[in-house]
Amino acid sequence: MANSYSIGRIFGIPVRVHSTLLIFLPLFAVSFMPVRGARGLFYGALGAVGLFASVALHEVGHSLVARAKGSRILEILLLPIGGMARLDRMPHRPADEIQTALAGPAVSLLLGIACVYFLTPLVYPANQLLAVMVYTLGRINFMLAFFNLIPSFPMDGGRVFRAALVPRLGRLRATRLAATVGRGFAWLFGIWAVLPLFTGGSVDFFLLLIAFFIHQAAKAEAQQVEWEAYAQHMQQQQQAGIFDDLLHKWR
Ligand SMILES: [Zn+2]
Incomplete structure (x- = not known):
């Protein structure tokens, strides 16, 4: 897609970010700030990057199942409003399409559980601001799972x-x-x-x-x-x- 930049590969799948995301990323960072000041902005930025990493992993979930069903994954594209796994063709068999569609929310659900119930208590004693961000990311992953299932x-x-x-x-x-x-x-x-x-x-x-x-x-x-x-x-x-x-x- 035009106006997008490659940022690397996950499981051999090229991951690209749309240029508009670079405008939105600072806005997300500010909205995530757990406290004011430079320290808050640092953790806000961490949260913003974590949000798009979560979206990318959601798309990786779709992609890996689609690949197992015979589709070729062209790229994962990250946009300000979410992610998109571009395939050469969608799996056509209804059972394959259902499994491919559910794989993304399943990854988000697992990430949410991992962040909220395991990582947050683990990180909290050492770094409370980081724990707040991890917890926030966990809740966002729960939202990603449930919103996408509508x-x-x-x-x-x-x-x-x-x-x-x-x-x-x-x-x-x-x-x-x-x-x-x-x-x-x-x-x-x-x-x-x-x-x-x-x-x-x-x-x-x-x-x-x-x-x-x-x-x-x-x-x-x-x-x-x-x-x-x-x-x-x-x-x-x-x-x-x-x-x-x-x-x-x-x-
Ligand atoms: Zn999805």
Whole structure:
């Protein structure tokens, strides 16, 4: 993707950061500051880096399972609103897609448990500010796990929802339905984000951005599946055409 920089590889998978993340990273660092001053900023920066490392590991979870199911992982891209594992193709078998979709939240859940229940008590006696950051990261990982499981296609939960519908509805109709539900959730998130305006609060721009992203991504993926179905249909027509032609010659 344009405007992105390579920062290394995990399990042989290239990890890239989008240039806009470099603008958001200091903002995240400031919002994470556990105390004021330079020391607070240092731990805030640590938290911001930890957040994106958590997102990257969530994507590694998806990627490793997808790779085991035969997909090739092109890259993991980190954006200000989250991560994205880019594959040459999504695993198509519903069971494979469900396992791939659940692997990310499973990693986040394990990281959350490790941070909150093991690392925080371990670090606390030696460095309390670091313990606060580890605990915060743990809670963020729990949020990453549960937020992504909302059945809002194309988020992880939405992919599970779509895959579960495929055996009954077929891929095209299952995607249409999942994308409609996904866009519904996007509207709900959007409304939730601007709701504080009516009670004298401020708009949750981050959630608004996520809502917009889900809305557009649901539309784009549904269109892609429509296109795949159309291409497949044309190919079948074409093959039928060739077959007709051969029969014609034989006669
Ligand atoms: Zn995910």
